[in-house]
Amino acid sequence: GFSMMLWGNRPSIYSLDILTPGGEYIPRIPARMNENQDATFIFEKTRISIDYQMIQTPAGDQMILLRFTNPSPGIWRFRVYDVMKPSAGFHIWLPMEHFISPGTFFIRSNPDTTVLGPANAYPLVSVTAYNVADDSIYINASRGFNRLNQVEPKIAAPGVNIIAPTLTQEFAPFTGTGTAAAHTSGIAAMMLQWGVVYGHYPDLDTTGVRDYMIRSARRDPDLTYPNTQWGYGILDVFNAFDILQS
Known part of the structure; x- marks a missing residue:
């Protein structure tokens, strides 16, 4: 399996829904304090643990952590919702190279904003x-x-x-x-x-x-x-x- 993290910029509040490669759908999971769910499917052997952290210290921003167990091959789709208009913006990251299989990637990815910890810690020289x-x-x-x-x-x-x-x-x-x-x-x-x-x-x-x-x-x-x-x-x-x- 693998994990995926969504970091939302404050003051926006984010939530998401999930569409599996086989077409099974998990409706929008509301954003609530300490919201934790385990998503299972009828035709997929995948299990997804979804953890909403509304205020992640010390940054104070929202974080949604998704942990995949036995992920089915194919295209997984996630729709991100924001209750605030216009949105303050968000980022989603997969694990770095060698911590995830080469066949797991974002279809529409952005090469920027990919410097992660510990390189972005203060006062290190990244x-x-x-x-x-x-x-x-x-x-x-x-x-x-x-x-x-x-x-x-x-x-x-x-x-x-x-x-x-x-x-x-x-x-x-x-x-x-x-x-x-x-x-x-x-x-x-x-x-x-x-x-x-x-x-x-x-x-x-x-x-x-x-x-x-x-x-x-x-x-x-x-x-x-x-x-x-x-x-x-x-x-x-x-x-x-x-x-x-x-």
């Missing part, structure tokens, strides 16, 4: 990946901004075909935003070593490191920053140290 060979963004990287319209990702770092050591004491190419995050972590450690350990900037902390990375990022003059793919630009360690020493 990192996307790009290919240093041609300065292209890594196609499978999540895109911003987050659902609260805060700038995520913050920075882009090398993350495609990066040669790195393995657990078997060999070297192999790695690709992904995790690779880019490791690259960024190493640069952050260098900056803290220079500032705190060597005494050049004793008050430098992780928030300061993040801000210096943002200010020193390399930016394409043909693009507007920040943007949903590159954040504030490409990580530039040399420019970061130039600004630190100026």
Whole structure:
């Protein structure tokens, strides 16, 4: 099975109905405090647990969680209702890659607003990946901004075909935003070593490191920053140290 989450922007109040691949219909489930239902079907072996959370802390927005057990193959349809006009907007997410089968996806999806926790937590440096060979963004990287319209990702770092050591004491190419995050972590450690350990900037902390990375990022003059793919630009360690020493 898998889970699916709907996050509704306040002050809207959302509810939904369900149409199965076989044509069975679950009418609109009203939005009520702590509404929990288990939906079963006559011709489908699927079971759906539906959990309405009207105020999800700390954001204060509504969340609807759907858990699917033995989901039937085919197209599932969900109609979302909002009692407020115009709607404040909502987002629906499926689990990330490797946590869901490749055949489960939205037919009409949006690649933006796909940066999720923990990358959008404060005050982390959320990192996307790009290919240093041609300065292209890594196609499978999540895109911003987050659902609260805060700038995520913050920075882009090398993350495609990066040669790195393995657990078997060999070297192999790695690709992904995790690779880019490791690259960024190493640069952050260098900056803290220079500032705190060597005494050049004793008050430098992780928030300061993040801000210096943002200010020193390399930016394409043909693009507007920040943007949903590159954040504030490409990580530039040399420019970061130039600004630190100026």
